[in-house]
Amino acid sequence: MKLNTLAQVISFGLCAQIVSVAGLNEARSLERRKTSILFNPQGLPQLPGLQEATNASRQVGLNLDDVQGDILIGMRKLFERFFFFGILNAPDFKAKLKTEILPLVTSTMQVIANETDTMLNIAFSQTGLVALNITGPTNDLNDAVFAKGQAMDAFNLGDPNTTNWVPEFVGTNIHGVMLLASDTEASINTTLADLQSKLGNSITEIYSLRTAMRPNENRGHEHFGFLDGISNPTVGGFQDPLPGQALVPTGEILVGETGDSVTRPEWAKDGSFLVFRQLKQLVPEFNKFLADNPINEPGLTPEQGSELLGARMVGRWKSGAPVFLSPKFDDPDLGKDPTRNNNFTFAEPGQNISDPTDQSGCPFSAHIRKTRPRADIGLPENVTSNHHIVRAGIPYGPEVTTDETSSNTTEIERGLAFVAYQSNIANGFQFLQHFWANNPKFVHQGVGFDPIIGANASAERPVNGLDPTNTTRNFTLTTDFVVSRGGEYFFSPSISAIANTLSV
Template identity: 30%
Template sequence: MPAAHHPDLELDDIQAGALAERPSPYVGKYLLLRITDRADGRELVRRLHRIATASRTSERTDDTTLTVAFSYHGLEALGVPQTSLDSFAPEFREGMAARAAVLGDVGESSPEHWEAPLGSTDVHVAIAALSPDAARLEAAAEQARRAHAELPGLEVVWRQDCYQLVTGRTSFGFRDGIGQPAVEGSGRPSTNPREPSLKAGEIILGYPDETGELPPMPMPEVLGRNGTYVVFRKLHTKVAAYRNYLRDRASNREDEELLGAKMVGRWQSGAPLVLAPDRDDPELGADPQRNNDFLYAEDARGFKCPVGAHARRANPRDSLYQDGSVDVRLHRMIRRGTSYGPMLPPGELEDDGEDRGIIFVFAGAHLKRQFEFVKTQWLNDGIFIGAPEERDPLVGPNDESSGFTIPQRPIRRKLQNLPPFVVTRGGEYLFAPGLNAMRWLSELDT
């Protein structure tokens, strides 16, 4: 069988951050760099390749990862031939800012309001360092600093600290990171025994995907194979506005918690509404063997979990299988949510002016039918659930004309005038190459 069709994952060539589970809790740093000198850019890639290779092949067990990715303009700055650049996905070549209107990044979330230089041609290289504690993170960050030290043709243009709490909760108070798909050949079993592992080609390029075909791959093969596309987005969360919205529409504290759970599809502990429809079950929420072990078909009308809830929109599971028109597995993706900024103290209803939110990271082989499809068809629209005027109540581009329906007997409940709770501060489409590809990039002689 030709190498391009071999189904076994070449794990030693795949960057650790692409498939590895993150430690919990953890701290991290994101760095964005601009390349002004091609030779220095290639030297940076050579040094980063050495670090990544050492990390991948060593016996380290400290869960520290250093992941490197490049924008289209970054690959261009490194001197990748135009024929190779043209072989990347069109969405990657255009960049996220150019596709803002498609993604619903309008108004306050439009690129004109993004943090500089996010979404611009100055974003070339992204480095993510994640570690279980500050000391080990600093060691990883120092490696990254040494990699670009004394290279005048490089400039750090943006940085962001991030973290995950021991509770795993984001600024909205909900436990995050539940329900990741398992990837065939990765050695990690699915947390949902009802959901088989995804074909490797859904996440890593160079392998058959769920259709049985090879996804389009950048050429030459050494550049594309074992790489993955990465979506990077900084999302500011309006936590005080969210809390006030619930407080104003709830009859008491218990009702407030229930409304929040109905909007998200889970209780704050992570317990899914399908398994705990009436009250939170923290023990269930904290149990990785049970908190993702469910489907939606038996709750077709959404009396337990509304069909428009955030978690159900993002992954409808089996609820769209009935007529065979949608294969949800073609839209699954690895999603990482990382908090930044200080948490708003519990119970506080006034905005303190601090910037807080989520660094959203997606990894997959198909930008358009994975991230962009889910964002535009499931989160930003309600046609697929029979409610074309409704958007995702938590992360959708709501404009206070939006609503959210909660099925219940005898009369459904309708929340009106949903404001936007999440604002896009910037982002970029990136490509995380395999280790062999990084060596190829460092040795370019164009």
């Protein structure tokens, strides 16, 4: 019924040139579900309610009915499929983009209002936009990193080359990606199979990745075991920040909004650049490293010493509690409290700058400190650094097997389908990876690499500050516990842009 309603509106020419967002919403509307397709782990800020989101967006003029749903919701999906495709017949695909895909594309407001059983979003690579004839100076998105593609950016990301990449990510054959999320895998499978049937030979499947939130008590935790997504910022016009949570200008995530200083084509407004990275995690090897190098401190068992080392590498305990606030032992109550687990700056109370010699509370190299340094760069809440991203990734692959645990060797691939949104890839993801995580001199000389995601083209990585009993002690990591399997850069357009520009 939804597809027919929109198709009739278009075919009778009632919206001959411009399909309004209001009309799209009416055509796509569903009865509201009683439950969300999302899961909100304890420790992460709750998504705004329908009325809260409506009021907030009205205050700043942000149209949440026009913003694709995945961009602002963060790491809350239970099941997700990434369907990477190439366009074989552009005119046919454009027609079906309007009649078959567009009615299913889910807005932020629809996700919040529980008006979908399967969220579907779509984004296009630079070569995909070219295939759709979105070219020329008037259509230039003015993001050089996006334009050249991720394979050409491998060096800046610390990848030695593309040898370890999934072969399908090498080259320029991927024109787009569809993201489908739901609370059941069956719902995703049904939606995708039906859509593939309708799209026919207009596209070809290049690569697909099934992902799912980990089961039971590990929901919301990535494969190393740590609660993920706590430090995501909140975006102006979407919801108010909790204590310590960064509040970023809308235009730092959404193109064409306040805070985006780059000249963009008018149709690009309220879109966002999507970075996809498939990150393989060597979990048995990581656990073996922790077991072999426990922090030797009075009052700690070897197991506790290993847990402390892992927490200091990440900057948080597995519960999500920051080591800066709980330096010796995990504090699950702190970890699951979103009003407290971000409320710190790495500086002493009342100070705007952290002590450049003190790593006792948290190493300068810790993952969460490298990627959000807070008072280390003189910005207590880091709200004006313009290097924020909204992460919306999800684990893939099975749980570690008993054989892998016994051999301390990864035999089955698992990891994180990393997704990040921003209005400028050079200021967002690329900056965080290249200038912070991979920079052994940031924030101070001799800090070393981010021990989790820092990459040095497969060479060894020196890391400083992990041992609180001797913060000058150096560790040399010879194993990349996170291995890049490649990815691509995409642009996730607004729903009205799909209707009025990309499909015409």
